[in-house]
Amino acid sequence: MLSRTASAAAVISAVALVLAAISGYFVNLQEKRTEDLNAEVTFLRDSVNQLDSRLQNIEAEIQNLARDTSQLSNQINQLTKLVVLNQSVPAQILIEIISAVNQSLTSKLIALNQSLTTLECNVSQLSKEVAAISRQTPGKVYEKVYKSVVVIRTALGQGSGFIYGENLILTNWHVVEGVDVADVQFYDQTRTTAYVLATDPYSDVAVLKIDRKPSDALPLKLGNSSEVWIGETVVAVGNPLGLTGSLSVGVISQVNRLLDLYPIIVPVLQLDITIAPGSSGGPLLNLDGEVIGITNAGTSVGFSFAIPSNVVKRVASDLVLKGYYQHPYFGFSAITLTPEIIKTYNILDVDPYQNGLMVINVESNTPAEKAGLKAWTRVRTLTGYAYKPGDIILAVDGKRTYTTEDWFAYVSMNVSPNQKVVLTILREGRTLDLEITPTARPPYRG
Known part of the structure; x- marks a missing residue:
């Protein structure tokens, strides 16, 4: 028993040395990398701090095992003394004492063995997690995915894309807007013709079909974008300004942003990565090498945007199976209520701090009109x-809608045409529920 405890303690010491080595790695990383990687260092340090906490818990378990072992040793000494007293203590009493001590010893030994087994499992898992952290770097992600990223050229310009499924490529709609075929260049400089299989302008997603590709250009896995967090380190691979196979590193700045870029209506991820012309359509990846978005728009002030992978999954699946994707259409417009909006538009009879979505227009012969949704009205005052x-829309299917971003984030991922939803609205001071069934949004006409 003592030897197993000592063995576990030795493993703990080895893990501590690994942690120390990783701390040294952090120092070197800060000296060598640019500010774009500071977020990654913070993330890794937080992970190691969590592992340190677990390590302290394991060490506490070892101390408890040592204490229990000491108690067992004392009980064994008591048994030895009982043997010496055997001639002066009645046999029946001695048997009862030995039986009680034996039961206690057996119980403690079983508990100690279970604790030690759990301890060894924790140490093993801890070692694996430490090793995993040391492997999760942007460079490792790049090595894993770069062969799957392509350059897409058309008569109107160029962009990026990546392998998706067997002989399929995902990219942005605006990269192949207005064309039926494109030239695709792979990592090894070989080229082939791609045919535009289907597109969805409202989500800026397009699927291309190719006849061949390098055997080691493997499909990338689409991750779960609902699990991303603000501050998460992300990696983009693309072809900015024609510089093929370029790596960019940054963090998620915000989620569920709305672009003022018609016809895109889905919420997007905001990044602190610069996406230059030519990179649109490339993959945005987490440190596990999973695609969590398609980069689609950049700005001149250092931040950019990406279509979330969960939207891409939903849209691309229908594009491949049906050749089109239908977004729900309600037929109304709304603005986010804030104290500034209420004051600017001089909105009457509402609390100055009321939140929600104020309906400002309801189109004729639409689901919104048929459901009885009411828009504001302009009046003249003194x-x-x-x-x-x-x-004022307060919620959709019980999901609070403080902003238009909240509305589109829910609808884009949870609502389809002909699917009834329930709006919780504030009307003339009363809260009520209103059922509405959207139709399909009319196709984009350009």
Whole structure:
């Protein structure tokens, strides 16, 4: 028993040395990498701190095992003394004492063995996690995925894409807008013709079909974008300004952003990575090498955007199977209520701090009109024009809608045409539920 405990303690010491080595790795990483990698260092340090905490718990378990072992040794000494007293103690009493001590010893030995087994499992898992952390670097991700990233050229320009499924490529709609075929270049400089299989302008997603590709250009796995967090380290691989196979590293700045870029209506991820022309359509990956988005828009001030992978999954699946994707259409417009909006538009009869979505327009012969949704109305007052509130949307299917981003984030991932939803609205001071069944959004006409 003592030897197993000592063995576990030795393993713990080895893991501690690995942790120390990783700490040294962090120091070197800070000296050698640019500011873009500081977020990754923080993430790894947090992970190691968590492992350190677990290590302390394991060491506490070892101390408890040592204490229990000491108690067992004392009980064994008591048994030895009982043997000496055997001639002066009645046999029956001695048997009862030995039986009680034996039961206690057996129980403690079983408990100690179970604790030690658990301890060894924890140490093994801890070692694996430490090793995994040391492997999760942008460079490792790049080595894993770069062969699957392609350059896409058309008569109108160029962009990026990546292998998706057997002989399929995912990219942005705007990369292949207005064309039926494109030239695709792989990592090994070989080329082939790609045919535009289907596109969805509203999500900026396109699927291309190719006849051949390098055997080691493997499909990339689409991850779960609902699990990304603000500050998570991400990696983008693309072809900015024609510089093929370029790696960029940054963090998730925000989620569920809405782009003021028609016709895109789905929420996007905001990144602190610069996405230059030519990189659109490339993969955005987490440190496990999973695609969590398709980069699709950049700005001149250092941050960019990507279509979340869960939206891509939903859309691309239908594009491959059906050749099209249908978004739900309700037929109303709304704005996010804030104190500034309420004051600017002089909205009457509402709390100055009311939140939610104010319906400002309901189109004729649409699901919104048929459901009885009411828009605000413009009125003249003694001081000028003002707006009398219509319906204020507080929630959809029980999901709070503080902003238009909240609305589109829920609808894009959870609602399909002809699927009934329930709007919780505020109307003339009363809260009520309104059922509405969307139709399919009309196709984009350009």
